Amino acid sequence: MATLWLFILVGAVIALFWSSRQAAEAAKDHAQHQADKLQVQLLSVACQKRRLGILKNGKPGIKSQFIFEFSSDGETVYQGVLHLENSRLVKADVPPHRITT
Structure with missing residues (x-):
């Protein structure tokens, strides 16, 4: 019986890790899309917050918040959220930034 619980625990940890990696890859893709849309250079993407919760569709899942840094002029760095x-983008917060032409 203890072996069964061990397998269930290991399986849950692997599933949580796998879904965390999927969310991180999706965040990188969404950040690159935002950078392309704003015509800025994407510098980095990092996870700020991650938790289990009930999603807007009513099902359990992982809610994540990622910070992405970008530059519009090569000197100034801005942070968006x-x-x-x-792995679905719910909202993107982009701060006011300088636009170069």
């Missing part, structure tokens, strides 16, 4: 539910 991506809010994800599993």
